Amino acid sequence: MAKKIPEKVVSRLTFYxxxxxxxxxxxxxNITSSQLAQRLNIDDSQVRKDFKLLNEVGRCRVGYCTKDxxxxxxxxxxxxxxxxxxxxxxxxxxxxxxxxDKFDNYGLNILALFDNDPLKIxxxxxxxxxxxxxxxxxxxxxxNVDIAILTVPKPFAQDVADFLIESGIRYIWNFTPCxxxxxxxxxxxxxxxxxxxLQFACKEID
Amino acid sequence: MAKKIPEKVVSRLTFYxxxxxxxxxxxxxNITSSQLAQRLNIDDSQVRKDFKLLNEVGRCRVGYCTKDxxxxxxxxxxxxxxxxxxxxxxxxxxxxxxxxDKFDNYGLNILALFDNDPLKIxxxxxxxxxxxxxxxxxxxxxxNVDIAILTVPKPFAQDVADFLIESGIRYIWNFTPCxxxxxxxxxxxxxxxxxxxLQFACKEID
DNA sequence: ATTTAATGGTGACAATTATCACAATTGAAT
DNA sequence: ATTCAATTGTGATAATTGTCACCATTAAAT
Numbered sequence: 001m002a003k004k005i006p007e008k009v010v011s012r013l014t015f016y017x018x019x020x021x022x023x024x025x026x027x028x029x030n031i032t033s034s035q036l037a038q039r040l041n042i043d044d045s046q047v048r049k050d051f052k053l054l055n056e057v058g059r060c061r062v063g064y065c066t067k068d069x070x071x072x073x074x075x076x077x078x079x080x081x082x083x084x085x086x087x088x089x090x091x092x093x094x095x096x097x098x099x100x101d102k103f104d105n106y107g108l109n110i111l112a113l114f115d116n117d118p119l120k121i122x123x124x125x126x127x128x129x130x131x132x133x134x135x136x137x138x139x140x141x142x143x144n145v146d147i148a149i150l151t152v153p154k155p156f157a158q159d160v161a162d163f164l165i166e167s168g169i170r171y172i173w174n175f176t177p178c179x180x181x182x183x184x185x186x187x188x189x190x191x192x193x194x195x196x197x198l199q200f201a202c203k204e205i206d
Numbered sequence: 207m208a209k210k211i212p213e214k215v216v217s218r219l220t221f222y223x224x225x226x227x228x229x230x231x232x233x234x235x236n237i238t239s240s241q242l243a244q245r246l247n248i249d250d251s252q253v254r255k256d257f258k259l260l261n262e263v264g265r266c267r268v269g270y271c272t273k274d275x276x277x278x279x280x281x282x283x284x285x286x287x288x289x290x291x292x293x294x295x296x297x298x299x300x301x302x303x304x305x306x307d308k309f310d311n312y313g314l315n316i317l318a319l320f321d322n323d324p325l326k327i328x329x330x331x332x333x334x335x336x337x338x339x340x341x342x343x344x345x346x347x348x349x350n351v352d353i354a355i356l357t358v359p360k361p362f363a364q365d366v367a368d369f370l371i372e373s374g375i376r377y378i379w380n381f382t383p384c385x386x387x388x389x390x391x392x393x394x395x396x397x398x399x400x401x402x403x404l405q406f407a408c409k410e411i412d
Numbered sequence: 413a414t415t416t417a418a419t420g421g422t423g424a425c426a427a428t429t430a431t432c433a434c435a436a437t438t439g440a441a442t
Numbered sequence: 443a444t445t446c447a448a449t450t451g452t453g454a455t456a457a458t459t460g461t462c463a464c465c466a467t468t469a470a471a472t
Binding site: 212213214215248249251252255265266267268 | 428429430431432433436437438439440
């Protein structure tokens with residue numbers, strides 16, 4: 001990616017993308033900054049500033065061309081940069097993520113799931129197979145996967161993470177409610193549902 | 207809550223809380239800012255600044271008292287402010303969230319789940335019952351619930367959201383990959399997994 | 413053709429958030 | 443007692459992010 005897009009802008013771009021896609025489905029040719037802003041409860045100048053970062057220009061009294069805008073966002077977010085990943089832990093959360101259709105669209109390719117429950121092995125979910133966790137090192141190497149999405153139950157989180165790291169995984173997207181211990185060269189991204197809720201609660205709920 | 211805690215700090219506080227709890231389980235009496243910082247890959251002065259917001263004081267050469275710190279974070283984040291909520295959509299994601307143990311601890315009380323699949327009705331998950339969605343308006347009123355966690359499949363998201371709003375729900379924590387249309391007095395909080403991943407990807411993954 | 417109102421573009425500023433540097437403190441070692 | 447090193451506390455500063463005001467443009471109405 002040429003220019004660095006600030007974190008918050010990345011987040012908003014995905015929202016813009018959803019909304020613009022909806023507009024396109026409805027055969028709308030244009031969308032204005034205030035339409036987007038209203039939907040997201042933000043300032044409309046913010047939207048325009050964001051688009052300036054993409055070098056996306058609009059037309060006065062008309063707005064932005066939905067088709068161009070969508071393509072531009074996709075290009076900017078690197079949708080075409082395909083990355084392969086495994087889901088580790090085929091519980092409810094793992095299965096939910098395996099079915100989450102946006103991942104494909106946004107360049108995150110889930111190749112397989114892993115679990116240690118014999119009943120789940122060889123099941124298929126969303127065309128992805130569930131393997132025994134013992135197969136992971138081999139498959140990670142073979143398929144050249146270095147991203148793992150960790151969705152195992154809390155008590156196993158650290159041990160499984162250690163195992164992943166031994167197996168050559170370098171990026172862990174951590175959905176467990178644990179703060180993992182990992183060497184510095186391993187990148188851990190903590191998905192923090194509680195923080196997310198608390199921010200909502202502090203800001204909006206009386 | 208007396209003082210307003212910035213968004214980012216709230217997020218970090220939940221991480222500190224996890225780590226401190228771990229230290230307490232290991233019978234450690236103290237924890238230093240750099241221990242916390244290292245674990246989270248942040249600057250240690252950041253940790254101290256955050257604690258200053260809580261009026262938490264440490265001791266030179268010793269650090270912060272784990273027990274006090276934990277209680278302080280819990281008080282600050284309002285763990286005791288219990289809030290009731292429903293999960294709407296008893297698919298994998300809904301069930302995963304129903305089992306997520308942190309919600310209870312942090313004051314978010316899931317009272318029930320809702321779905322329209324007859325096979326799921328009356329099942330129990332984590333001591334929470336699944337009801338038919340048609341029962342929601344009545345139960346929301348009866349139990350005084352105005353928070354809904356929306357985990358239905360994408361195609362139903364908007365319709366179900368409209369239904370929730372009619373039923374008196376005022377806060378929607380939206381886990382669907384849709385940007386919901388809602389009147390201004392309804393607070394919608396979009397959980398944006400894709401944005402989360404893309405931020406990770408942009409920042410860390412080459 | 414002229415006017416009008418909606419819309420994008422943008423600079424200035426404000427608020428939030430993070431980093432750095434370093435003084436002050438103090439437990440431990442000698 | 444003195445020294446040393448680890449640690450906190452904090453002001454200064456930088457980077458990021460958001461808001462506001464207002465000009466420029468232009469499609470539509472007249």
